[in-house]
Amino acid sequence: MKWPSLGAIASVAYKEFLHIYRDRRVLLLLIILPPFFTLIFGHAFENTQLTGVPALLIDRDQTERTARFIEIISKDKTFHWRMPGPDFQNESDLIGNRVKAALVIPSGWTDSLNKGDPKPLPLYLDDSDTNTASAVEGAVQQNLGTFQAKERDLIVESLPEDVIELGKKLPVDIRKQFVSLMTAWNAEGKNLYNPKSRFIDYVVPGVIGLILQLLTVTLMACTIARERESGTLYQLLVTSLQRGEIVIGKILPYLAVSICLVAAIMVLSSWHFGVAFYQLHVLALICLLFLLCSLGLGLLISAFSRTQTQAIQFSVFFLLPVFVLSGAFAPLEQLPQAIRYISELFPLTHFCRAFRLVNMYHAGASFYIVDLIVLFAGVLITFIGAAFLLKRIEQ
Amino acid sequence: MNEPVIVLDHLSKSFGDVHAVQDLSLTIAPGTIFGFLGPNGAGKTTTMRMLCGLTHPTGGHATIADADVWKDRQRVRTKFGYVPQRFSLYRDLTVLENFRFFGGAYGVPARELEQRIERLLRLSDLEEKVNTAAGSLSGGMRQLLAIGCALVHDPPLLFFDEPTAGLDPVHRQQIWNLLYDLSNEGKTIFVTTHYMDEAERCTEVGFIESGRLLAKASPRALKSSFRVRLLEIDVEPLMPALVRLRGVPELLGVSLRSGSLRLYAQEPEKLIAQWRQQWPFPDIRLLGERWVEPDMEDVFTAYSQGYDGVLKKTEL
Numbered sequence: 001m002k003w004p005s006l007g008a009i010a011s012v013a014y015k016e017f018l019h020i021y022r023d024r025r026v027l028l029l030l031i032i033l034p035p036f037f038t039l040i041f042g043h044a045f046e047n048t049q050l051t052g053v054p055a056l057l058i059d060r061d062q063t064e065r066t067a068r069f070i071e072i073i074s075k076d077k078t079f080h081w082r083m084p085g086p087d088f089q090n091e092s093d094l095i096g097n098r099v100k101a102a103l104v105i106p107s108g109w110t111d112s113l114n115k116g117d118p119k120p121l122p123l124y125l126d127d128s129d130t131n132t133a134s135a136v137e138g139a140v141q142q143n144l145g146t147f148q149a150k151e152r153d154l155i156v157e158s159l160p161e162d163v164i165e166l167g168k169k170l171p172v173d174i175r176k177q178f179v180s181l182m183t184a185w186n187a188e189g190k191n192l193y194n195p196k197s198r199f200i201d202y203v204v205p206g207v208i209g210l211i212l213q214l215l216t217v218t219l220m221a222c223t224i225a226r227e228r229e230s231g232t233l234y235q236l237l238v239t240s241l242q243r244g245e246i247v248i249g250k251i252l253p254y255l256a257v258s259i260c261l262v263a264a265i266m267v268l269s270s271w272h273f274g275v276a277f278y279q280l281h282v283l284a285l286i287c288l289l290f291l292l293c294s295l296g297l298g299l300l301i302s303a304f305s306r307t308q309t310q311a312i313q314f315s316v317f318f319l320l321p322v323f324v325l326s327g328a329f330a331p332l333e334q335l336p337q338a339i340r341y342i343s344e345l346f347p348l349t350h351f352c353r354a355f356r357l358v359n360m361y362h363a364g365a366s367f368y369i370v371d372l373i374v375l376f377a378g379v380l381i382t383f384i385g386a387a388f389l390l391k392r393i394e395q
Numbered sequence: 396m397n398e399p400v401i402v403l404d405h406l407s408k409s410f411g412d413v414h415a416v417q418d419l420s421l422t423i424a425p426g427t428i429f430g431f432l433g434p435n436g437a438g439k440t441t442t443m444r445m446l447c448g449l450t451h452p453t454g455g456h457a458t459i460a461d462a463d464v465w466k467d468r469q470r471v472r473t474k475f476g477y478v479p480q481r482f483s484l485y486r487d488l489t490v491l492e493n494f495r496f497f498g499g500a501y502g503v504p505a506r507e508l509e510q511r512i513e514r515l516l517r518l519s520d521l522e523e524k525v526n527t528a529a530g531s532l533s534g535g536m537r538q539l540l541a542i543g544c545a546l547v548h549d550p551p552l553l554f555f556d557e558p559t560a561g562l563d564p565v566h567r568q569q570i571w572n573l574l575y576d577l578s579n580e581g582k583t584i585f586v587t588t589h590y591m592d593e594a595e596r597c598t599e600v601g602f603i604e605s606g607r608l609l610a611k612a613s614p615r616a617l618k619s620s621f622r623v624r625l626l627e628i629d630v631e632p633l634m635p636a637l638v639r640l641r642g643v644p645e646l647l648g649v650s651l652r653s654g655s656l657r658l659y660a661q662e663p664e665k666l667i668a669q670w671r672q673q674w675p676f677p678d679i680r681l682l683g684e685r686w687v688e689p690d691m692e693d694v695f696t697a698y699s700q701g702y703d704g705v706l707k708k709t710e711l
Contacts, residue, residue, distance in 0.1 A: 011499025015485065015492070022487040022528075231483040238447050238477045239500035240469070240548075 004245045012241065012249025016223065020253060026219070034211050034261045038268050041207045045199045045329065050135045052080040056102035060086045063110040069147045073103075078139040092124050100126040101136045149184060156182070193360045200273045205355035206328030208265050208287070209348045213294050216258050217319060220298025221311040223250050224390070229307050233393065243390050247383065251295050258291045278359050286358065286368075289375040290351040296382025297347070303389035322346045327353070350374045400425045400460060400552055400583045401446065407454030407606075408441050415441040417606040418455070423585065423599070425551070428578050430597030431587040434699050438606040439587040440480060443554050446585070447477045459552060473501065475552040476545030480560065482537050484544060486530030490521050493529050493544055501548035511547060518573065519543040535566030542573060553577065555586040559593065571596055591692040600691075602698045609698050614691055621689040621697070622707045626663040627655045629682040636679045647702040650692075657687070659697060661704040 020026065057073070059066050074081055082099065091102040102124040112119040123140055125133035167175070191197050227233035236246065269275040277283060301318070305311035323329075325339060326348035332340055343349045350371035357363040357371075399422035408416040416438040423429045433439050444450045446457055448468030457464045462471045484493045494515065498508040516522045519539040524532060529540060538558055545553060555574075559567040571593070574584055578598075586597065594600050594614060601611040610617060630636040637656060640649045645666050648659040660666050667684060674681050689697075697705045 005502065007499060007505075008502060011496055014499075015488065015496045018488055018492060019485070230486070231479060231481045232485060234444075234449055234479060235477070235483040236500070237449060238472055238475075239497065240472045240502055241500045242469070 004242060004248060008241055008245040009249045009252070012246055013252040016250050017253040017256075019223075020219075020257065030215065030257060030261065033215065034265050035268050037211050038207055038265050039272070041203060041210075041329075042200050042269060042273050045203050049078075050132065050139075051077050053078055053101060053132065053136055054099045055079045055081055055136070056088075056091055056097055056099050057081045057083045057105075058086065058088050058091055058102070059083070059105045060107040061105050061109045062086055062107075065110045065113070065151070066105050068150070069105070069144075072147050072150070073140070073143040076139060076143055078136065091122075094124055094126050100132055101140075103140060145184070152182060198273075200269070201275055201360060202356070203329060204265075204269050204275050205352045205359070207269070208262055208355075209290065209326070209328050209351050210323060211265065212258055212261060212291060213319060213322065213348055215261065216254060216291060216294040217298040217301065218312060218315045220251075220254055220295050221301040221305065221315045222308045223254075224299070224302035225305045225308045225311040228305075228393070237393070243387055247299065247387060247390070251292075251299070254295055254298075255291060258295070259287075262287050262291070278362055282358050282365075283355065286351060286354045286372065286375075289372060289379065290347055293347040293375050293378040293382065296379050296386065299386040300382045300389065303386045303393070322348050325349075344374075347375055347378050397425045399423055400427075401457070401585065403442075403446075403455070403457045405455030406442070406445060406452050406457050408438075408445055408450065409453045414606050416445070416452075419603070419606075419608050420455075421601060421608060421611050423583060425583050426578065426581055427599050428574065428584045428586065428597045430594045430600040431585065431603065432589075432594055432600055432695060433587075433603035435589075437603045439603060440556055441606075442603070443477075443556055443585070443587065447475070447554060448472065473548060474550055475554060476542075476548070476550045477554045478538075478541045478545045478556065478558055480556040482541060484529045484537070484541055487528060489526050489528055490516075490532070490540055491525045493540060494547060497544040498547045503548055508547075511549070515543040515546055518546075518576065520569070535562050535569065538562065538566070538570060539573070542570070546577075551581070552583045553585065555584065557587055557589065559588065559590065567593075591690065591695055594691045594695070602695070604699055604701075617694050618689050618691065620707045621694065621705065623661065623663055623705055624686050625689050625693060626658045626660070626667060626684065627652070627687045628658065628684045629655050631680050631682060636676070639676055639679065647705060648696065648700055650696060652692075657693065659693070659702050659705055 020030075057070065059070060070083070073079070079101075082097075086107075090096065091104055094100065094102060104122040104124075106119060106122065109119055109121070121140075121144075123137065125136055127133040170178075194201050224233065227236060241249075266277060270277065297318070298315070301314045302311055305314055321342075325335065325343045326346045327335075327343060328348055332343055332349070335343065354368040354371040354375075357368040361367070401421075401423040403419050403421050406416060406419040407414070419438075419442060431439050431442070441450070445452050446459065446464050448464050448471055451465045459471050460474055462474070464471055485496070488496065491512070494512045495508065498512065503511065516525065519542060521536060521540060521543065524536060529537065532540060542553075542555070542558065558574075559570050562570070567590075574586070574596075578584055586593075588594060598613060599611065600614055600617055602609040602617075610620065612620070633651070633654070633656075637649055637651060640646060640656065640658070645662070646658055646660050650657045650659075658666075670681065694706075696702075
């Protein structure tokens, strides 16, 4: 095997660059998609809390006390309340009423509170997405808690003098216990690693990874398949170019384009969303390994496919599970352990983890070295695999 | 005579049960324009692809300038240029960019490349189209460009797979003139074709049928391989006569040529003697008869149809 010649690689790279440059539609895609995706994803995930959930609130009790509760809960932005009259039936038909939840204050509720036997409030929840229901229930519970505390304060304030005098007869330590019990107990959260507590800081590697994986894999996957389809591959193979020179020459222009895209996304997220980047040289290394790994994957798909259509289909089949299972947009910990083993196979998983370890945790190399090694192994495996498949074309 | 440039030694290629090329042995001397003839699917393209190192032989071997076309393919590739049947240059690249790319791919030194491209542009008559995308060229110009790109590393041997298929007569002529120029420069040319008039322009012709070589000789020698004389008759009406004559058991074949019918028979003299006595078709008039020299088309028809007794057995 001869050592690859720089001149030969440059010829292939320049030709490949011309293909990208001449295909104006793809070029447009390359220029428009990255900033578009960054803006869309950045804003889409800015706030992960539920807001404006359409819900019904039916007050069948109609007392001063229920009015106070309604005043509290109607201020909660989680809900967008509709409040029909007390005679409204059918509250459990959520879809018919076009709401996600229905809260009912049954008649006699105030009475039950006064009698020391509080009735529960019926709450109907749409659990179809398994997410909204628990969030809404939590919000209702929280509002009830607030209401309860205020009612308690009201009762305490309106206690007659003699009752207070009576209370003073209790031993001091018991009285203090009561005071504690009457105050809400809190955990005081100190959020670390994301000082501004913004999702965009978390999701930036996801956006970079998503766009780059999408573009590099699909574009790269088409390069060899296109030559096979148009017959130029054989013309290429009868030249004195070696396989290594063809592969490296084809990778280079796409690598250059991808590096520009990463830079564009990082500049935009820093300028528009104020995301800060830490240890740029380490981030650059992580990006480079990830890019090479994605390009290698594209190349592998390309050498494997007979036509461009097949190449695109294979790319999509590969990319879909990656987006769902790679932890690009949500913590991997949401997935069951067995699935997480599959996630570990995707370059995007390791890219996002390493990127976050550096940029959010400011962690040392020992934390992310395994991810870098996995990415590097991915580069080797895909490139060697592609070269092997290319050899088979010649038979 | 010079050492042969190309040597095929029992070269075979099978795809499973399909024997595309069987036991093909032949040699081609330098400076030859070798025309490789045969019907569609006879194995012409497969042979050429084996010689170009694009597919490996399943039996026998072949050498180009003493280097094995498969084992030494990386080395052999600098020695030939290949123009495949299908236009296989980059359509989105301009004429000049295609030239430059293939120059680079063949490792032509940069300082030589510009001069060589200039010369090839003149040779292929594409000087005015330098900045036109290859995909926008007409069929003939595309083919000239493809030939030009195959010449960029100045190889001593050229493979052309049906270089004139689908081209108009003017462009066919232009391509052949280019081939003569190249031959005149001492290059060896291996060309497949369907056109019999083109076969006549080769210095040597090989017939291949179902993967087997049937004959290899100069066009003159091939034509003289006709053992029998060729009878041509004028009849009226023409088409009914053609259909009826095909049914005559003594006739191996009938072909229409410039308004006359050419008859292939093992003993044409006996047949015409019979007909002179009694013409068997009352509704068809026999207007005239003559003996003609066989051309390449007759030879090709006789070989590919396997007409028994019409051809002398030639030694391969």
